[in-house]
Amino acid sequence: MIAAIIIAVVAAGIIARLAVLNSRLTSELERARVEVTRYESQPAVVAHEIRTPLSLIEASAELLMGESPGPLNETQASFVSTIFDNATQAIGIAENSLVQRRLKDGAALRLDLVDIRDVVGDAAQSLRRTTDIPILVDVRGGILPLYADEQLIRQLVWNLVNNAIRHSEGEDGVRVRVNQAEDGGALLEVTDHGNGMDSADLERFFTPFATGSSRRPGSGIGMLVSQEIVAAHGGKIMVDTRPDVGTTIVVLLPLGNPGGE
Structure with missing residues (x-):
């Protein structure tokens, strides 16, 4: 009888410890899942954040290319053209990152x-x-x-x-x-x-x-x-x-x- 009680107490203790460990494991897994999701979404977040400043750079360069503020010499025109070209390419990269994330998330097509x-x-x-x-x-x-x-x-x-x-x-x-x-x-x-x-x-x-x-x-x-x-x-x-x-x-x-x- 005493042996059975001891076994029951020990078993209850083990079960309690397992429950605590399981709870901790579940919490850690959830925290890890949140972290993975956050890191996976970072490229899309960065792409979204840099799109506006890149667009402003592109628009400003285009304005300069049109010589609205004043005429440019050959060297200046070359620099401005390079800025505009690279800003356009960077915007394209950002857009591709956003599109890829959207497709990866399985978002429905907006037909x-x-x-x-x-x-x-x-x-x-x-x-x-x-x-x-x-x-x-x-x-x-x-x-x-x-x-x-x-x-x-x-x-x-x-x-x-x-x-x-x-x-x-x-x-x-x-x-x-x-x-x-x-x-x-x-x-x-x-x-x-x-x-x-x-x-x-x-x-x-x-x-x-x-x-x-x-x-x-x-x-x-x-x-x-x-x-x-x-x-x-x-x-x-x-x-x-x-x-x-x-x-x-x-x-x-x-x-x-x-x-x-």
Whole structure:
């Protein structure tokens, strides 16, 4: 009888200690989860915070480029152009970070009627201010309405054209073609006339922070984000490249569902 009581008391003590340890473990796991979530979200938070000052720098540089405050000499104009170009690239990196976080979180697409022709035109106009490389836009057919997330589609087109600029050389520049796909969706082709890619470059084309024979450095996430945007819309992205000739990125975007599916 006494032995049974002793065993019961000891068992109760062990159970109590286990309960305390379990409570502490649960608390530590929750604290760790919160910390992981905080650190995972930091890139998006930083990207959001730096977007406004970068936009102000870009706008100020653009104002100076227009010589509204007064004429610039050649050296000053070159410095201002460099500031504007790098601010634009940094904003693109910030936008890609925000888009990637949004897609990783599984946020629903904000579907609306989007005319891909307008998006391409806006991207070309914006990027022409950052480069001397010609950007030629070839739009065929009538209106190409897609039920898509306009913010994501704009980032997709910006990434593709910006990537082509980075790899283009000579007077041929970048060519952007927009046409209607056989299924009624949109067919988007962005061609550069650069060095093309070998098999090794092609294999890591969508790998973050991998760079090939680029004319200038990039963030390394632009093409990965583009791939994720296309996948989120149920589309396809393909790469056709030839060494010493150039690269064409082909994107097929379905019409989408006006019901929001």
